[in-house]
Amino acid sequence: MTKPGYILVKLVEVAVIFFIILTALFFLFRLSPGDPMSKMVDPMLTPEDMAHLIEQMGLDRPLWEQYLIYVKNFLTGSFGFSFHYGEPVSHIIVDKLKWTILLFTTSTVLAAFAGIFLGKIAAWHKGSHLDNVMSISALVCYTLFIPWFALLLLWILGFKLGLFPLGGVLSPQLWVGNASLLVRILDVLHHLMLPLMTLFIINLGSYLLLMRSSMLSVLREDYIITARAKGLSEKVIRNKHAAQNAALPVITSVGLSLAFSINGGALTEQIFTWPGIGKELIFAVSNNDYPLAQACFLLIALVVLVANLIVDLLYAWLDPRITY
Amino acid sequence: MLNKYSLQRFYKGWQIFIENPLGKTGVIILVVFMFMAIASFFVPLIGPMYDPMTGIDPDIRVSTGPSLTHWLGTDNVGRDLFAQLLEGAKVAFIVGLSAAFISIVIGTLVGMVAGYTGGLLDAFLMRTADIIMVLPSLVILLILASLFGQFNIWIIVFIIAIMRWPAVSRVIRSQTLSLKHRPFIEASRVAGASHLRIIFRHIMPNVLPLAFLYMTFRVTAAILVEAALSFLGFGDPSQVSWGMMLQWVWKSGHMFQAPYWLIPPGMCISLLTLAFYLLGRAMDEVLDPRLRKEGQA
Amino acid sequence: MTLLSVKNLSIGYKTKKGLLKAVDNISFDLEKGLPLGFVGESGCGKTTIGMALMGLLPENAVILEGSIQFQGEDLVRLTEKQWRKVRGAKIAMIFQAAMNALNPVHRVDEQIKEAIITHQPDMSDADLSDRLNALFDLVDIPVARMKDYPHEYSGGMKQRVIIAMALACDPDLIIADEPTTALDVIVQDQILKEIRKVQQKIRTGLIFISHDIAVVASVCDRICVMYAGQIVETGTKKEVFTSPRHPYTLSLLGSYLSLDNLDDIVIPDMQEPPDLLSDIGSCRFADNCRVCSETCKKEEPGWVQISATHKAFCCEPQIIRGSHGKN
Ligand SMILES: Nc1ncnc2c1ncn2[C@@H]1O[C@H](COP(=O)(O)OP(=O)(O)OP(=O)(O)O)[C@@H](O)[C@H]1O
Ligand code: SF4
Ligand SMILES: [Mg+2]
Numbered sequence: 044m045t046k047p048g049y050i051l052v053k054l055v056e057v058a059v060i061f062f063i064i065l066t067a068l069f070f071l072f073r074l075s076p077g078d079p080m081s082k083m084v085d086p087m088l089t090p091e092d093m094a095h096l097i098e099q100m101g102l103d104r105p106l107w108e109q110y111l112i113y114v115k116n117f118l119t120g121s122f123g124f125s126f127h128y129g130e131p132v133s134h135i136i137v138d139k140l141k142w143t144i145l146l147f148t149t150s151t152v153l154a155a156f157a158g159i160f161l162g163k164i165a166a167w168h169k170g171s172h173l174d175n176v177m178s179i180s181a182l183v184c185y186t187l188f189i190p191w192f193a194l195l196l197l198w199i200l201g202f203k204l205g206l207f208p209l210g211g212v213l214s215p216q217l218w219v220g221n222a223s224l225l226v227r228i229l230d231v232l233h234h235l236m237l238p239l240m241t242l243f244i245i246n247l248g249s250y251l252l253l254m255r256s257s258m259l260s261v262l263r264e265d266y267i268i269t270a271r272a273k274g275l276s277e278k279v280i281r282n283k284h285a286a287q288n289a290a291l292p293v294i295t296s297v298g299l300s301l302a303f304s305i306n307g308g309a310l311t312e313q314i315f316t317w318p319g320i321g322k323e324l325i326f327a328v329s330n331n332d333y334p335l336a337q338a339c340f341l342l343i344a345l346v347v348l349v350a351n352l353i354v355d356l357l358y359a360w361l362d363p364r365i366t367y
Numbered sequence: 368m369l370n371k372y373s374l375q376r377f378y379k380g381w382q383i384f385i386e387n388p389l390g391k392t393g394v395i396i397l398v399v400f401m402f403m404a405i406a407s408f409f410v411p412l413i414g415p416m417y418d419p420m421t422g423i424d425p426d427i428r429v430s431t432g433p434s435l436t437h438w439l440g441t442d443n444v445g446r447d448l449f450a451q452l453l454e455g456a457k458v459a460f461i462v463g464l465s466a467a468f469i470s471i472v473i474g475t476l477v478g479m480v481a482g483y484t485g486g487l488l489d490a491f492l493m494r495t496a497d498i499i500m501v502l503p504s505l506v507i508l509l510i511l512a513s514l515f516g517q518f519n520i521w522i523i524v525f526i527i528a529i530m531r532w533p534a535v536s537r538v539i540r541s542q543t544l545s546l547k548h549r550p551f552i553e554a555s556r557v558a559g560a561s562h563l564r565i566i567f568r569h570i571m572p573n574v575l576p577l578a579f580l581y582m583t584f585r586v587t588a589a590i591l592v593e594a595a596l597s598f599l600g601f602g603d604p605s606q607v608s609w610g611m612m613l614q615w616v617w618k619s620g621h622m623f624q625a626p627y628w629l630i631p632p633g634m635c636i637s638l639l640t641l642a643f644y645l646l647g648r649a650m651d652e653v654l655d656p657r658l659r660k661e662g663q664a
Numbered sequence: 665m666t667l668l669s670v671k672n673l674s675i676g677y678k679t680k681k682g683l684l685k686a687v688d689n690i691s692f693d694l695e696k697g698l699p700l701g702f703v704g705e706s707g708c709g710k711t712t713i714g715m716a717l718m719g720l721l722p723e724n725a726v727i728l729e730g731s732i733q734f735q736g737e738d739l740v741r742l743t744e745k746q747w748r749k750v751r752g753a754k755i756a757m758i759f760q761a762a763m764n765a766l767n768p769v770h771r772v773d774e775q776i777k778e779a780i781i782t783h784q785p786d787m788s789d790a791d792l793s794d795r796l797n798a799l800f801d802l803v804d805i806p807v808a809r810m811k812d813y814p815h816e817y818s819g820g821m822k823q824r825v826i827i828a829m830a831l832a833c834d835p836d837l838i839i840a841d842e843p844t845t846a847l848d849v850i851v852q853d854q855i856l857k858e859i860r861k862v863q864q865k866i867r868t869g870l871i872f873i874s875h876d877i878a879v880v881a882s883v884c885d886r887i888c889v890m891y892a893g894q895i896v897e898t899g900t901k902k903e904v905f906t907s908p909r910h911p912y913t914l915s916l917l918g919s920y921l922s923l924d925n926l927d928d929i930v931i932p933d934m935q936e937p938p939d940l941l942s943d944i945g946s947c948r949f950a951d952n953c954r955v956c957s958e959t960c961k962k963e964e965p966g967w968v969q970i971s972a973t974h975k976a977f978c979c980e981p982q983i984i985r986g987s988h989g990k991n
Contacts, residue, residue, distance in 0.1 A: 060498050060501075063498060068510075071511070072514065075514035075515055076516075082514075182644070182645075183637075186587075186637050186640040186641040186644055187637050188591065188633050188636040188640065190594075190595060190633075191629075191633025191636065192637075194613070194617065194622050194633070195633070197622075198622060266765055266766055266767040266768075269757075269759055269765045269829075271718075272718055272720060272751055272752060272756065272757045273751065273752040273756075273829070274748045274749065274750070274782055274783060275752075275779075275782055279782075283770075283778075284767055284770075287769055288767065288768070288769055291769075302500070302501055302502060302504065305503035305506060306505035306506065306592070306595065309506060309509075310595055313599065314617075324510075325599055327513070328510065328512060328513035328601070331513065333514075336509075336513050340506065340509075340510045343503065343506050347502070351501055363768070363769055363813040364768055364769075364815050
C-alpha cells in the first residue's frame with residue numbers, strides 16, 4: 044500500500060467508527076426513558092419555536108426518518124438548541140473546543156517529551172539513586188487520583204500561596220475594556236498553569252515509566268552491542284541507537300492512553316472551571332441539557348479518534364518497519 | 368487443573384513475587400486496606416453515631432477537625448470521617464474486584480473465541496474491541512447517567528466492566544493464537560474433542576495466569592472511574608465512597624478549610640491504585656522470565 | 665609478527681550463586697594477517713573470549729588475571745575512553761545476523777557511515793561515499809540497495825552488511841562470533857566464502873568462533889579447541905583433523921563423522937561439562953573421557969607438545985591410529 048493509500052484507509056476507518064458511535068448514541072437517546080421530544084426540545088420554549096424545532100429534527104416522523112435527519116443535521120453542524128443557553132449548540136461548543144485543545148495538546152505534548160527524556164536518563168542509569176528517585180516519583184505521579192491532586196494544587200498553590208488564579212481562563216477585569224492582546228495572552232497562560240500542571244505531572248509519570256521500561260528492553264537488544272563495537276560514544280549510543288527505538292512504543296501508548304487522558308482532562312477542567320468541552324459535558328449532564336450533552340459527547344469522541352489517527356500516522360512515519 | 372505441578376509452579380511464582388520489593392510493598396498496602404474494609408463492618412456497631420451514611424453526632428453541626436471521639440474529624444453535618452473512610456475501603460474493593468472480575472471474564476471469553484475461531488467473527492470482535500478501547504469510560508458513564516438518571520453501584524460496576532474488557536481480550540487472543548497450533552491442542556482436535564472442550568479444557572488453563580495479571584490492572588481502572596464519577600456527583604447516592612467524600616468536601620466548599628477531610632480519601636484512592644499497580648508489575652515479572660533475569664543479573 | 669598475544673587469561677561472571685569461571689587460564693598467539701579458529705560446544709566460553717577482546721564484557725564479568733597484548737598495549741588495562749579508539753578502528757566484530765545486530769530504524773548505509781565517521785571525523789563526503797561503494801562492492805551488495813532499511817534485506821545480505829561494517833575502518837583484527845549460525849546451508853557457504861575472500865584480500869587478523877569444527881576448518885588454518893573454559897588442544901587444521909590428541913577433540917570430530925565411517929566410532933553418551941562455579945582441579949573432561957586414568961582424576965593435566973604447532977592439554981594424549989580426518 045502506498046502512503047496516501049494508507050492515510051486514506053485510516054481516514055475511512057475513523058469515519059466508520061465515528062458513524063457507529065453516532066448511530067449508537069441516537070438509539071441510546073431513543074431507548075432511554077422519557078420521550079425524545081422532551082430530550083431534544085426545550086420545554087420552556089414558546090409553542091411556535093417548539094414546533095419549528097420539532098420540524099427541524101423531524102421528531103414527529105417515523106424512527107428511520109428521524110435517524111436520517113439526525114445524521115444530516117450532524118453533518119451540517121446543527122445539533123439543536125441548548126436548553127440552558129437558548130443558543131444553537133454548535134455556537135457554544137466551537138468556543139469550548141479551543142480551550143480543550145489548548146489544554147489537552149500542551150499537556151500531552153509537553154509530558155510526552157519530558158517523559159521520554161527523563162525515562163531515557165532513568166533507564167540509562169538503571170539502579171542508581173537518580174533512577175530510583177525518578178521511578179518512584181513517576182510511579183506516585185502516575186497513581187495519583189486526578190481530582191484530588193488537582194484540589195491539592197488548587198488549595199496550596201492557588202489558595203494558600205496565591206500564585207495562580209483559582210479558576211477560569213481570563214481575569215474578569217479583562218473581559219471588557221481594551222487590554223492589549225499580549226496582556227490577555229499572558230493572563231490566559233497564568234490561568235492555564237494549574238490545570239496544565241495537573242495533567243502534565245500525571246501524564247509525565249506514565250510516559251516516564253513507559254519510556255524507562257521500553258528503553259531497558261531496547262538496551263538488551265543486539266544492535267546496542269553492535270553500536271558499542273563500532274566505538275561510538277555513550278551519548279550517541281544512548282540517543283541515536285537506544286532512545287530513538289525506545290520512543291516508538293511510547294508514542295503508540297500515547298494513542299492507547301488517550302481515553303484515560305480525556306477522562307482526566309474532563310475532571311481537571313471541572314475543578315479549575317476551565318471552560319472546555321469536558322466541563323461543558325459535565326455541566327450539561329448535571330442540568331439535563333440533552334442537546335448540549337449529546338454534542339459535547341460527539342465532539343469528545345471525534346477528538347479521541349482524530350488524536351488516535353494522528354498518533355497512528357506519526358508512528359507509521361517514524362517507524363520504517365511499518366509497511367503500508 | 369490444580370494438580371501438584373501447577374501448585375508447585377504457583378508456589379515458586381509466589382516466592383519470586385514476595386521477594387520482589389514492588390510486590391512486597393503492594394501486598395503490605397493491600398493488607399492495610401483489607402483491614403480497613405473489614406473494620407468497616409464493625410464501626411456502626413459502636414453506636415448509630417458512627418454509621419458512615421446516616422450517623423450524625425448530635426453535638427456537632429459544622430465540620431470539625433480530629434478529636435478523640437472522631438479520629439479524623441467530622442463532615443459538615445457531623446458524620447464521622449474515619450467511619451466513612453473505612454466504608455470507602457470496602458466499597459473500593461467491591462467495585463474494583465467485581466468490575467475487574469467481570470471484565471476479565473468477558474475479555475477472556477471474547478479473546479479465546481476470537482483467537483480460536485479466527486475469520487470473520489474474530490475480525491468483528493476485535494474491531495468492536497478497538498472501538499470500545501478508544502472511548503473514555505468516564506465520559507460514557509456521564510452521558511449514560513444523563514440519559515438514564517442516577518445509577519446504583521452495581522450498574523456502575525457493570526458498565527465499567529463492559530468498557531474495560533477489550534485490552535484483556537487482545538492479550539488473551541494473541542496468547543490463544545500461539546497456543547492454537549501447539550501439538551497438544553492439535554492432538555486433542557484430531558482425537559475428536561469438541562471446540563468447547565478444547566477452549567475450556569486446554570486453552571483456558573493456559574491463558575488464565577495472564578488473565579489474572581490483567582485483572583490487577585483492571586481493578587485500578589475500575590476504582591478510579593467509580594471514584595471520579597462519584598466525585599462529579601453521579602455516583603450511587605446511597606453509598607459512601609472515597610470519591611463521594613471528595614465530592615462532599617468540594618461541593619460543601621470545605622476544600623480550603625478542612626484538610627483533614629480533603630486529604631485522607633484522595634490519599635486512599637491513590638495508595639490503593641498504587642498497590643494494585645505494584646502487584647501487577649510484580650506479577651508481570653513472575654510471568655515474564657525475561658524481566659526476571661534482568662532483575663537478577 | 666605477533667599481532668595479538670593472550671596470556672593466562674581468566675574471566676569470571678559474578679552470579680547469585682557465586683563466581684562462575686567462564687574462561688580459565690587461556691593463552692594463545694595470533695600472527696598478523698592470519699585467521700585463528702575457536703571451536704567448542706555451547707557454553708565453553710567462546711563468546712566470553714571474543715567479548716573480552718572487544719572490551720565489551722557484560723557488567724557482571726570480571727577479568728581475574730592475565731593480559732591481552734595487542735600492538736604493544738595491554739588491552740586489559742585500557743580505560744573505557746581508550747577502548748573507544750580501539751573498537752571499530754583496530755579491532756572489529758562480525759556479529760551473527762540472526763541476532764538483531766542492525767538497528768531497525770536506521771538506514772543501512774547510515775549505520776556503516778557512522779562507524780567510519782566516528783574514527784575518521786575529517787573524511788570528506790566524497791571519500792566517504794567512495795569508501796562506502798568500495799565496501800558494498802567488496803561484500804557483493806548492489807550499491808543501489810545501500811539506502812534500504814535492514815528489514816528490507818535477506819538474512820544473507822544482512823550478514824554481508826555486518827561484514828562490511830566490521831571492515832569499515834580497515835581494522836587489524838576482526839572477531840567473528842558464529843557469523844553463519846542460523847543461516848541456511850547455501851547462504852552459510854556463501855558467507856564463509858565471503859569471509860575467506862575478504863580475509864585473504866585485506867590480510868587482517870581474524871578470530872573465528874564457531875561450535876562447528878567443519879565451519880572453523882573451512883576458514884582457519886589454525887584451530888583452538890575449547891572445553892569448559894579451557895583450551896584443550898591447538899594445532900594446524902591438518903594436525904587437529906588427522907591426528908587429534910585430546911579425547912574431546914576426538915569426540916568433536918566423531919560427532920562430525922560422515923555416515924560411512926560411523927561404525928568405527930562409538931559416539932559416547934556425553935554428560936554435561938562440570939559446574940564452572942566450583943574449583944575443579946582435575947581434568948574437566950574426565951567424566952566423559954573413555955581413556956581416563958587414575959592420574960587424570962587426581963591432578964590437573966599439563967600441556968603436551970606434539971609438534972612445533974601442535975599441543976594438547978591432557979595427561980594421556982592419545983595416539984589415534986587410522987585417522988578420522990577428512991582432509
Ligand atoms: N552475563 C553472564 N552472566 C553470568 N554467566 C554468564 C554470562 N554470560 C555467559 N555466562 C556463562 O559463561 C559461560 C560461557 O558463556 P559463553 O557465552 O562465553 O559461551 P559460548 O561458548 O559463547 O556458548 P554459545 O556457543 O552458546 O554461544 C556459560 O556457562 C554461560 O552460562
Ligand atoms: S586428562 Fe585424562 S581424563 Fe582428561 S582428557 Fe586426558 S585422558 Fe581424558
Ligand atoms: Mg557464544
